[in-house]
């Protein structure tokens with residue numbers, strides 16, 4: 503229900519335009535859709551029919567939305583990188599050189615940290631909470647088999663799809679950045 507008198511969150515009437523207008527043309531949603539249904543779901547589902555179609559459709563929709571939002575944040579990341587070093591990016595943009603752009607915007611050490619953080623978060627927040635503590639077990643660290651989703655699957659999701667697609671978004675945005 504909408505409460506017009508409730509003004510906890512004031513409306514933002516002015517949002518600064520950070521991105522170049524071509525940003526609205528950049529989308530990898532088709533690739534995200536294919537990745538989600540063809541590659542990701544088979545990693546943590548089993549064949550069968552539990553009949554929960556409405557709930558599943560709603561959850562798939564929510565997952566697709568957050569994955570898409572995370573990946574398209576790449577437009578902002580690319581803009582920051584361009585503003586920081588236009589002298590590095592401009593020649594490659596003018597030459598439409600995708601490989602050089604990809605090399606310029608790739609930071610392998612950051613990617614390794616992202617993967618490790620995702621795995622740790624999944625292990626921490628995705629564990630099934632049990633009352634009885636196992637005395638031998640290190641405190642607050644769940645075994646992978648005790649987690650709702652295997653933390654390694656989530657790190658793989660970032661390694662193989664989320665970060666590569668984020669970088670595709672960055673490249674596609676940068677290619678049009680000087681239009």
Ligand SMILES: O=C(O)C(=O)C[C@]1(C(=O)O)C=C[C@@H](O)C=C1
Pocket residue numbers: 579607608609610612613616664665666668669672
């Ligand atoms: O942090 C950055 O510089 C990004 O471009 C984001 C990101 C990611 O998707 O997490 C993508 C590419 C980089 O190689 C590292 C990380």
